[in-house]
Amino acid sequence: MPEIAPGAFHYPGFLDGPAQEALAREIAEVIAQAPLFVSLMPKSGLPMSVRMTNCGPLGWMSDKDKGYRYEPRHPETGKPWPPMPQMLLDIWDALTGYPKPPEACLVNVYSDDAKMGLHQDRDEADFDAPILSLSLGADCRFRLGGPRRADKSIAFVLAAGDALVLSGPSRRFFHGVDRILPTVHAELPAPLAGLGARVNLTLRRVT
Numbered sequence: 001m002p003e004i005a006p007g008a009f010h011y012p013g014f015l016d017g018p019a020q021e022a023l024a025r026e027i028a029e030v031i032a033q034a035p036l037f038v039s040l041m042p043k044s045g046l047p048m049s050v051r052m053t054n055c056g057p058l059g060w061m062s063d064k065d066k067g068y069r070y071e072p073r074h075p076e077t078g079k080p081w082p083p084m085p086q087m088l089l090d091i092w093d094a095l096t097g098y099p100k101p102p103e104a105c106l107v108n109v110y111s112d113d114a115k116m117g118l119h120q121d122r123d124e125a126d127f128d129a130p131i132l133s134l135s136l137g138a139d140c141r142f143r144l145g146g147p148r149r150a151d152k153s154i155a156f157v158l159a160a161g162d163a164l165v166l167s168g169p170s171r172r173f174f175h176g177v178d179r180i181l182p183t184v185h186a187e188l189p190a191p192l193a194g195l196g197a198r199v200n201l202t203l204r205r206v207t
């Protein structure tokens, strides 16, 4: 098993070209139903550098007053999030083996200069369930630390088609995206072309 830290499994190229294209079609459909929006940081109200949307029963978002949380509806359209595509449910089963399906899939869209600060995914009630991430488009330099912010970290490339599972101890580890890397021939697949440089999906249990 490609274990890079306790409970962290990296599967480079898990999705081949056609599978990435199929996933991109599904995500383009999600975005058509639930347009990309910008979340604001709690307290400061500063905009995050990624744009996002969600599919599945619950979606992650943040704003100045209520902070990080899951909501059953899109903050701008007020509509329920689109259903989780079957393809994502199948990948979840294949890579996590977790007995319950994911409740949320956060879609993050990165422009060339977007990044994601070091964070823990801790807005979920269930820390026993793994988190599954899938990436499309440009490479990024991903950083995975430990349970405390100051712990030493490893950095590695997440490329198009890569899957990353954080389970066990690493489910609570700090992690982030240092930067998007200049990547030759790694445009987003046609259905997502023009939206940005990189798309990352994270699938989680919430309740």
Ligand code: MD6
Pocket: 108, 116, 121, 131, 132, 133, 142, 158, 164, 166, 175, 176, 177, 200, 202
């Ligand atoms: C990203 N990923 O790759 C951001 N979180 O753009 C995450 O924040 C993440 O990759 C939990 C588990 C896996 C991840």
Ligand code: FE
Pocket: 119, 120, 121, 175, 202
């Ligand atoms: Fe995360």
